[in-house]
Amino acid sequence: MQFFFLFYILLLVPILCPLAENFSFIDKIAVFLVCGLLFASIWTLSLFISSKSEKVIYSVMLAISIIPGSIYLAYLLFANVMLEQNSVTSLFETNPEESKEFVAHYLSIWVIVGVLVYAAIPIVMVCTMRSFRPLKIREHKTLFIFGIITLLSIVGINRVSRSVYFINFYKTFVSYKIRTSGEVKDIRKRQTEPYEVKINQQDTIPQVFVIVIGESLNKHHMSLYGYPRNTNPLLSQYGDSLVVYQDIVAPHVHTIPVIRSLLSMSDYEHSEYFSKKPSMYELFNRAGYDTYLISNQGFSEELRSSFDILFSLAGTKYNLATYKQHDDIILPVLDKVLKKDNKKNKLIIIHLIGNHMAYEFRYPKEYIVFNNKKDGLVPDALYRDEKAKKTIDRYDNSVLYNDSIINSVILSLKELQDQDAVMVYLSDHGEELYDYRDFAGHAYEKVSPTMSEIPFMVWISPSFQKYRTDLVFDKTRPYSSEDFIYSISDLAGLNYSDYDDTRSLFSTKFTPRKRYVGEKTYEEIKEKFEK
Numbered sequence: 354m355q356f357f358f359l360f361y362i363l364l365l366v367p368i369l370c371p372l373a374e375n376f377s378f379i380d381k382i383a384v385f386l387v388c389g390l391l392f393a394s395i396w397t398l399s400l401f402i403s404s405k406s407e408k409v410i411y412s413v414m415l416a417i418s419i420i421p422g423s424i425y426l427a428y429l430l431f432a433n434v435m436l437e438q439n440s441v442t443s444l445f446e447t448n449p450e451e452s453k454e455f456v457a458h459y460l461s462i463w464v465i466v467g468v469l470v471y472a473a474i475p476i477v478m479v480c481t482m483r484s485f486r487p488l489k490i491r492e493h494k495t496l497f498i499f500g501i502i503t504l505l506s507i508v509g510i511n512r513v514s515r516s517v518y519f520i521n522f523y524k525t526f527v528s529y530k531i532r533t534s535g536e537v538k539d540i541r542k543r544q545t546e547p548y549e550v551k552i553n554q555q556d557t558i559p560q561v562f563v564i565v566i567g568e569s570l571n572k573h574h575m576s577l578y579g580y581p582r583n584t585n586p587l588l589s590q591y592g593d594s595l596v597v598y599q600d601i602v603a604p605h606v607h608t609i610p611v612i613r614s615l616l617s618m619s620d621y622e623h624s625e626y627f628s629k630k631p632s633m634y635e636l637f638n639r640a641g642y643d644t645y646l647i648s649n650q651g652f653s654e655e656l657r658s659s660f661d662i663l664f665s666l667a668g669t670k671y672n673l674a675t676y677k678q679h680d681d682i683i684l685p686v687l688d689k690v691l692k693k694d695n696k697k698n699k700l701i702i703i704h705l706i707g708n709h710m711a712y713e714f715r716y717p718k719e720y721i722v723f724n725n726k727k728d729g730l731v732p733d734a735l736y737r738d739e740k741a742k743k744t745i746d747r748y749d750n751s752v753l754y755n756d757s758i759i760n761s762v763i764l765s766l767k768e769l770q771d772q773d774a775v776m777v778y779l780s781d782h783g784e785e786l787y788d789y790r791d792f793a794g795h796a797y798e799k800v801s802p803t804m805s806e807i808p809f810m811v812w813i814s815p816s817f818q819k820y821r822t823d824l825v826f827d828k829t830r831p832y833s834s835e836d837f838i839y840s841i842s843d844l845a846g847l848n849y850s851d852y853d854d855t856r857s858l859f860s861t862k863f864t865p866r867k868r869y870v871g872e873k874t875y876e877e878i879k880e881k882f883e884k
């Protein structure tokens with residue numbers, strides 16, 4: 354029974370890991386080898402201890418492996434992916450509200466039954482273990498030493514222990530905690546240190562910059578990007594005054610890492626710039642702007658997720674997510690902010706819940722518009738059943754609603770008098786909607802082009818356009834929102850020692866850079882799916 358217990362706890366995940374589409378053959382062999390060795394070492398050591406202590410040790414093993422085990426197995430069996438470090442981190446960061454909706458979308462009775470059965474089997478095993486007489490260490494020294502050395506090397510060497518699912522799970526948790534608390538400390542300390550931010554052109558007219566960060570918007574579901582359903586009836590009326598960028602990708606496919614990247618100078622090569630260099634609110638605060646955050650997505654002043662520290666630097670914060678309303682809740686707050694002291698420069702960041710799963714909760718009932726059975730505009734595909742098509746209908750309703758929200762933001766800016774205004778809308782990342790397979794959502798392990806590509810639009814007031822003729826609005830430029838901080842700095846004419854002209858989307862000196870989505874290049878991702 355002891356043998357079967359260890360086999361179950363340590364080798365079930367590796368045996369199923371050939372199901373993982375995101376793992377190469379070598380990765381799978383590594384998982385199998387490392388877990389096999391761990392199994393051998395624990396089995397060997399268990400021969401030396403009394404049955405009583407063995408039961409205690411196995412119960413502890415069971416307790417620590419059951420949660421990560423259920424999560425890994427659920428992902429393997431239902432999504433055919435092996436969780437990677439990035440996603441394990443985002444499991445710890447996801448706010449409870451978001452997790453609830455995620456679970457609601459993916460949970461089925463089979464998942465619940467599976468997890469219950471998975472947990473029940475080893476409990477029965479531990480209870481029915483028979484006692485035996487342990488070996489004596491001095492009679493089997495070599496065997497004992499083999500067990501100890503193998504066990505310690507697997508647990509101690511990071512590269513090796515990554516292949517053991519539950520060790521990886523806990524190590525990721527610990528390093529995440531250490532990293533985030535260090536970041537918070539560094540960023541707070543930064544605020545008291547000198548760092549000069551100047552404004553290039555001192556215009557007498559106050560400027561208002563509104564950055565709307567959307568959520569999970571697949572640009573291929575927007576009529577502005579050529580989608581056959583009219584999901585942008587309002588924004589499409591702007592013609593050339595709304596610049597719609599065609600080739601922008603996100604640096605990650607999960608909200609938190611994207612926001613961390615958008616609002617800071619951290620990038621693929623320098624993740625440490627997150628806390629070592631000033632972030633967006635800090636730059637604008639130092640340049641004398643009034644800064645605001647209007648958020649309809651979980652944000653916590655107690656810094657529960659690792660982007661909260663960046664948002665917390667906003668001068669005034671409106672946390673609207675607590676009201677659990679649709680995105681129009683931001684509009685009266687925006688109007689209030691716009692009306693405040695109209696002599697001051699303002700940076701207003703709006704964080705929408707946008708098109709986040711579960712899509713049907715993202716719009717009021719007046720926006721229940723699309724029906725594939727009537728319009729026939731959701732093409733047939735092997736992996737797109739009736740349920741999938743219905744999900745696409747709901748998603749498109751949410752895109753239509755988002756169109757009205759962005760339009761309302763622009764209308765509010767149009768009403769401003771004697772102020773220049775710019776609105777930039779970008780989605781944090783995209784979303785896959787049964788584009789290549791039976792899957793909707795966004796997940797690093799399944800990263801695809803439609804998850805990585807994002808809509809990106811800029812609206813500029815006519816007065817600002819006249820004033821800043823040096824800016825270039827070329828909608829074909831290939832760009833990653835990883836460099837967004839340089840673009841917004843350029844729009845506002847901010848000048849500071851870390852500013853890099855070549856990374857601004859609007860600069861004459863713009864130079865395209867290699868674009869990464871997580872650890873992969875965008876080209877690699879495209880190639881994989883265009884085959």
Ligand SMILES: [Zn+2]
Binds near residue numbers: 606608
């Ligand atoms: Zn997101």
